Amino acid sequence: MLPDAAAAYESPLQGAQAAQATHAPRTSLAAQSAPDPQALMRQRRGLFEEMSALTGIPWHYLAAIDQYERTLTRANSKTRPAPQGAIAIAIAPERWAGPLNPDPEDKETASLRLFGGIGRDGNGDGLADRASDADLLYTVARHLLKHGTSEQDFAIGLWEYYHNTRAVQRVRQFAAIYATYDRLELSEHAFPVPVGSNYSYRSTWGTARSWGGYRIHEGTDIFAPYGLPVRSTCYGIVEIKGWNRYGGWRIGIRDLDNIYHYYAHLSGYDKTLEIGEVVKPGQIVGWVGSSGYGKPGTQGKFPPHLHYGVYRDRGLTEWAFDPYPMLHQWEQAERRARKSSR
Numbered sequence: 001m002l003p004d005a006a007a008a009y010e011s012p013l014q015g016a017q018a019a020q021a022t023h024a025p026r027t028s029l030a031a032q033s034a035p036d037p038q039a040l041m042r043q044r045r046g047l048f049e050e051m052s053a054l055t056g057i058p059w060h061y062l063a064a065i066d067q068y069e070r071t072l073t074r075a076n077s078k079t080r081p082a083p084q085g086a087i088a089i090a091i092a093p094e095r096w097a098g099p100l101n102p103d104p105e106d107k108e109t110a111s112l113r114l115f116g117g118i119g120r121d122g123n124g125d126g127l128a129d130r131a132s133d134a135d136l137l138y139t140v141a142r143h144l145l146k147h148g149t150s151e152q153d154f155a156i157g158l159w160e161y162y163h164n165t166r167a168v169q170r171v172r173q174f175a176a177i178y179a180t181y182d183r184l185e186l187s188e189h190a191f192p193v194p195v196g197s198n199y200s201y202r203s204t205w206g207t208a209r210s211w212g213g214y215r216i217h218e219g220t221d222i223f224a225p226y227g228l229p230v231r232s233t234c235y236g237i238v239e240i241k242g243w244n245r246y247g248g249w250r251i252g253i254r255d256l257d258n259i260y261h262y263y264a265h266l267s268g269y270d271k272t273l274e275i276g277e278v279v280k281p282g283q284i285v286g287w288v289g290s291s292g293y294g295k296p297g298t299q300g301k302f303p304p305h306l307h308y309g310v311y312r313d314r315g316l317t318e319w320a321f322d323p324y325p326m327l328h329q330w331e332q333a334e335r336r337a338r339k340s341s342r
């Protein structure tokens with residue numbers, strides 16, 4: 001529930017001001033050559049918690065919007081400027097200040113309102129500053145609250161903000177992952193089959209031949225015996241499962257880097273897993289098989305293997321990239337961990 005929407009809108013609480021003061025000014029943050037990632041996570045969490053207290057929006061929703069925009073910045077680094085502060089939400093000057101505002105860098109709240117700009121003052125300093133983390137978060141939060149405080153209301157608010165159903169889906173997916181684990185740091189990964197078991201793979205990116213009907217091979221084939229467990233490589237959320245003519249029994253999992261992980265040709269997947277369910281690295285999601293290339297249930301048309309593909313969402317389009325370097329890295333990390341735990 002929103003404690004006092006009207007008051008929160010017009011006069012941000014003292015808490016946000018105190019929070020702003022305790023966080024490092026952005027100039028000093030930018031001056032650091034390599035900010036400590038854990039300190040950055042703590043700073044972000046603090047900002048989300050403050051804005052959550054101010055607006056009644058759960059912190060994980062604000063975190064999800066911020067992370068979604070961070071992935072867009074990463075995937076479109078030529079067209080989206082790097083964030084100036086700890087928050088990656090980017091709002092164009094003309095949207096912030098108002099399309100008819102003669103000064104696109106205007107920070108005066110009264111004139112922003114006059115010109116229809118969406119920028120708001122979230123830290124109580126009297127200015128609506130696109131470079132202020134609190135002002136950015138507060139501005140987005142206000143949009144989210146336009147229709148109410150239920151999940152469905154947020155979804156409508158998100159759609160009106162992004163005008164993109166994929167964006168709405170991503171933010172809701174990310175929010176579910178953050179809500180499940182109640183933390184921002186969820187970057188751990190696992191190799192998709194148990195390290196130390198009997199499997200083999202090599203870099204086959206872009207080769208013409210492939211099992212499963214891909215014109216060029218978009219992924220890595222991990223050859224392994226029938227029934228070997230297939231594990232989630234990441235913290236993520238189940239986006240797709242079921243039969244695909246080429247991929248056979250397959251499951252698709254979205255992670256917080258906005259990467260879609262595709263596991264195909266399974267002999268089966270965990271039937272208790274539902275679309276929208278959150279998974280963690282190493283969690284068994286299915287088993288190696290040779291399904292695909294025909295009607296549901298078809299198998300045995302090629303040797304059993306896991307086809308593992310990764311796709312990066314760029315906002316409107318999705319692009320496959322070579323999973324081999326990541327697979328190798330995760331495998332090595334698990335080998336080292338196994339050795340050190342002996």
Ligand SMILES: [Zn+2]
Pocket residue numbers: 210211212217219220221306307308
């Ligand atoms: Zn393959």
